[in-house]
Amino acid sequence: MARVFMKGCEAIAEAAVRSGCRFFAGYPITPQNEIPEYMSRRMPEVGGVFVQGESEVASINMIFGAAQTGTRAMTSSSSCGISLMSEGLSFLAGARVPMVVVNVQRGGPGIGAIQPAQQDYLQATKASGNGGFQMMVLAPSTVQEAVDMTFAAFDYAQRDRNPVMVLADGVIGTIMEPVTLPEARSSEQVAELKASCRSWALVGHDLSCEPRALVDSGDWDTKGMEQKNIEASALYESWKKDAQAEELFLDDAEVVVAAYGISGRIARSAVSLLRQEGLKVGLIRPKTVNPFPFESFDKLDYHRVKAILDVEMSIPAQMLYDVRMAVRGRCGISTCLHSGGEILGRHEIMDSVRGLFK
Amino acid sequence: MEKIYTRTKMLNNDVVSGFCPGCMHSTLFKLIGEVIEELQIENKVALVLGVGCCGLAKGYVTYDNTTCGHGRACATATGVKRANPETIVFTYQGDGDLASIGLAETMSAANRGENITVVFVNNGIYGMTGGQMAPTTLVGMKASTAPRGRDPKEHGYPMHMCEILNQLTAPYYLERTSCNNPANVVKTKNAIKKAFQNQIDGKGFSMVEVVTSCPTNWGLDPLKSLDFLEEKMLKEFPLGVIRDKSREEN
Numbered sequence: 001m002a003r004v005f006m007k008g009c010e011a012i013a014e015a016a017v018r019s020g021c022r023f024f025a026g027y028p029i030t031p032q033n034e035i036p037e038y039m040s041r042r043m044p045e046v047g048g049v050f051v052q053g054e055s056e057v058a059s060i061n062m063i064f065g066a067a068q069t070g071t072r073a074m075t076s077s078s079s080c081g082i083s084l085m086s087e088g089l090s091f092l093a094g095a096r097v098p099m100v101v102v103n104v105q106r107g108g109p110g111i112g113a114i115q116p117a118q119q120d121y122l123q124a125t126k127a128s129g130n131g132g133f134q135m136m137v138l139a140p141s142t143v144q145e146a147v148d149m150t151f152a153a154f155d156y157a158q159r160d161r162n163p164v165m166v167l168a169d170g171v172i173g174t175i176m177e178p179v180t181l182p183e184a185r186s187s188e189q190v191a192e193l194k195a196s197c198r199s200w201a202l203v204g205h206d207l208s209c210e211p212r213a214l215v216d217s218g219d220w221d222t223k224g225m226e227q228k229n230i231e232a233s234a235l236y237e238s239w240k241k242d243a244q245a246e247e248l249f250l251d252d253a254e255v256v257v258a259a260y261g262i263s264g265r266i267a268r269s270a271v272s273l274l275r276q277e278g279l280k281v282g283l284i285r286p287k288t289v290n291p292f293p294f295e296s297f298d299k300l301d302y303h304r305v306k307a308i309l310d311v312e313m314s315i316p317a318q319m320l321y322d323v324r325m326a327v328r329g330r331c332g333i334s335t336c337l338h339s340g341g342e343i344l345g346r347h348e349i350m351d352s353v354r355g356l357f358k
Numbered sequence: 359m360e361k362i363y364t365r366t367k368m369l370n371n372d373v374v375s376g377f378c379p380g381c382m383h384s385t386l387f388k389l390i391g392e393v394i395e396e397l398q399i400e401n402k403v404a405l406v407l408g409v410g411c412c413g414l415a416k417g418y419v420t421y422d423n424t425t426c427g428h429g430r431a432c433a434t435a436t437g438v439k440r441a442n443p444e445t446i447v448f449t450y451q452g453d454g455d456l457a458s459i460g461l462a463e464t465m466s467a468a469n470r471g472e473n474i475t476v477v478f479v480n481n482g483i484y485g486m487t488g489g490q491m492a493p494t495t496l497v498g499m500k501a502s503t504a505p506r507g508r509d510p511k512e513h514g515y516p517m518h519m520c521e522i523l524n525q526l527t528a529p530y531y532l533e534r535t536s537c538n539n540p541a542n543v544v545k546t547k548n549a550i551k552k553a554f555q556n557q558i559d560g561k562g563f564s565m566v567e568v569v570t571s572c573p574t575n576w577g578l579d580p581l582k583s584l585d586f587l588e589e590k591m592l593k594e595f596p597l598g599v600i601r602d603k604s605r606e607e608n
Contacts, residue, residue: 023441049440053433054466061430061463065406065437068424069445073437091427202422202438204402204445214416215424 003180008143008172009034009076011179012102013042015150016074018184020193021100022048023066023073025059027081030114031170032104035076047187056081060088060101067092067099068215070197072154072190076102078170079120080111082128089163090129093232094217098157098197100150101135102166104173107341115341116170118261121318124167125290132229134236137165137290141265143177145287151182156242158193160235161200167289169313171262171343245293246285249275253282254304255356258297258323259311260286263344267311270349281353289319297326307356308333311349315339366391368400368420376414380580382537382570386479387415389547390450394421397554399446406435408451408460411485415450429460432467435474446557448475453494454484457519461493464519468563471528475553476565478519481572482591489575493517496594502575520567520600531556531564532601538571538587542597561603569595 006014013035016024024039036052043050049066053059059075067073077085082103092099105120107113124137136156140146146168153164185193202215219225246264248271250256259267264285271283284296297308308327310320315337327333336352338344365371368391377383394400405423407413408431416423426434431449439447449456456464456478467474483501484490491501491508494516498507508516520532531553535546546568553564569591571583578586 023437025437051436051440051470054462057430058433058463058466061427061433062437062440064426064430065424065434065439066441067437068434069438069442071441073441087427088430095424202404202424202445203442204399204404204422206401207421208401212420213422216416218425220417 003178005176005178006143007034007176008146008168008174009104010038011143011147011181012076012150012166012168013038014181015147016100016154017042017046017048018182019151019154020072020185020190021074021154022046022190023063023071024048024075025051025053025062025066026075026077027053027056027059029078029081031106031116031173032076032078032102034173035102056084057087060085063099064088064092064097067097068202070194070201070203072158072193074100074102076104078104079106079108082120082123086129089135090131090133091217092163093129093133093135094131094228095215096161096232097215098161099163100153100157100166101163102150102168105167105169107339113341114170116262116313116343117339117341118169118263118313119318119339120167121289121312121314122321124165125292125322128165133232134290135163135165136160136239136242136288137167139167139261139287139289140172141261141285143172143175144179146172147179147181158197162235167261169262239291242288243291243293243295244287245296246283246287247296248283250282250284250300252280252304254280254306255309255353256282256284256300256305257309257311257349257353258284258319260289260319263311263313266344266346267349270346270353273346274350274353279353279357289322292322292326294326302330305331307331309336309349309352309356310334311336311344313338313342313344366395368394369418370420373418375418377411378574380571380573380583381411382568383412383415383479385537385543386477386546386568387418389543389550390477391419393547393551393554396551397558399554399558402444403446403448404438406431406438406447406449408449408455410452410455412450412452412479413486429455429458430463431455431460432463432472432474432476436467436470436472439472439474446554448477448554450477451479452485453478453480453482453492457493457517465523465526468523468529468565469526471530471562473557473560473562475557476563477550478565478567479570480519480567480595481570482516483572483575485572485575496590516594518595520565523565524600528563529565529601530562530603533599534567534569534595534597536569536587536592536597538584567595569597
């Protein structure tokens with residue numbers, strides 16, 4: 001496949017189209033406006049639908065409707081816009097309707113800052129809305145990963161009949177990089193993917209020969225509702241096998257940097273330079289932050305590893321909770337943080353690591 | 359003997375309705391069922407249910423339906439219809455759902471001229487949650503959150519959704535009906551049928567507002583509720599066709 005030079009947001013949108021996305025609804029918010037703009041041009045070209053919603057609330061509920069027909073559907077937003085979508089995400093997860101949501105994170109809380117941040121980690125991985133539901137959350141550190149993860153997100157969503165989040169940030173969304181785009185699914189394949197959802201989808205079933213569909217996040221019967229919760233919980237447990245992380249120099253590492261997304265990318269560069277200085281430092285970069293790659297931390301030899309450095313663009317730190325659960329007191333954990341739209345400097349990570357070797 | 363009237367197949371025969379005595383939801387779902395059969399769309403109809411008493415209907419209707427977020431029915435229906443234009447999509451929403459929490463979704467779907475059918479059930483009060491004040495509650499009418507009655511100085515005035523939507527260019531058909539007597543029941547059925555036919559013909563946004571009663575939360579028995587509806591509600595919400603673009607076309 002030919003390599004093309006693309007902006008992160010546009011590459012995400014194109015990857016979605018190639019994975020079979022045929023419905024997009026969204027509302028303007030910086031720094032992800034290029035996704036809806038791209039979709040408004042691209043969707044009509046592939047026989048899809050683009051709707052500019054009157055709000056994030058309406059947009060996610062349009063997705064709820066479109067995705068119920070079995071159509072691959074996506075929305076995107078940023079931080080405070082994602083908060084407005086939490087109601088709809090809860091309905092989607094409750095009714096077990098597949099879709100993809102992209103969060104191009106910016107500073108927060110509230111209106112925060114339009115610059116890149118990673119301040120929605122806990123919201124994305126632990127509580128994206130009411131009712132204790134979960135989504136798989138994929139965290140790209142390059143535009144290429146954003147493409148690959150967006151493409152895969154639709155397949156995970158359909159496999160699980162559950163929303164999937166791509167947790168990007170303002171750097172990934174606005175940076176331009178060369179990428180290899182995946183081959184586009186043909187219109188026949190896209191139609192087949194939609195048709196395979198027919199049994200549960202809200203399509204207006206032929207009642208003379210098919211059972212009706214009820215797409216419903218609720219249940220008047222508490223036993224029935226509890227059963228839905230139990231089935232969803234089993235799904236979330238099954239994701240352990242899907243956990244992914246980039247592991248670098250762990251064989252002899254005495255200090256391990258833990259960082260995801262754009263922080264992970266900056267950390268990778270810092271770790272490589274520190275290795276040239278002769279420091280035995282490694283990297284665990286979660287590519288899925290839900291499921292979190294606990295196994296990567298279990299593999300470490302804690303007789304050798306002195307410390308973990310949690311690096312993220314959030315103050316207070318948020319991934320730190322998962323890192324603590326992963327480390328389980330087997331070594332100390334330090335942090336190297338920025339927040340509010342301030343981007344981490346590689347030298348800051350390097351200084352923090354050097355400090356841990358002293 | 360020839361059967362000339364049977365119960366609609368679009369309602370489950372083996373389920374006892376939980377709607378209160380004197381509530382008009384039962385009548386409306388019967389009428390909708392009959393319309394679906396008469397238009398022969400039972401193999402492609404999808405109901406997007408609002409939140410409130412009407413949500414009970416998910417267990418009563420025999421056809422595809424979904425329960426969406428409170429007020430979001432017009433957005434969800436937009437998604438269903440745009441993604442699958444061959445499906446006949448209608449929402450069924452109460453006044454709190456459509457005119458309060460869902461005002462933006464309702465106005466915007468109407469303004470886009472979405473090719474959907476909206477059945478708006480206006481009884482001037484929140485039913486499911488226990489009689490709180492709605493955007494359509496009459497001035498002076500008591501509600502559990504307006505114990506001294508709706509006071510315009512504090513609460514403003516009842517909202518007239520048909521008239522508000524009539525300010526927009528896109529909507530195709532807006533009519534207000536009631537189910538307070540047999541003649542109006544027939545008119546309501548005809549209006550709903552027209553609203554569905556408009557969608558089948560690709561005409562765009564159609565809404566039928568049905569002024570109904572809520573004996574339980576009005577604190578009146580079903581017959582007195584009818585009196586209240588006729589004497590008070592219909593004065594505030596006069597019946598009739600507010601917009602019908604087909605008249606301009608003919």
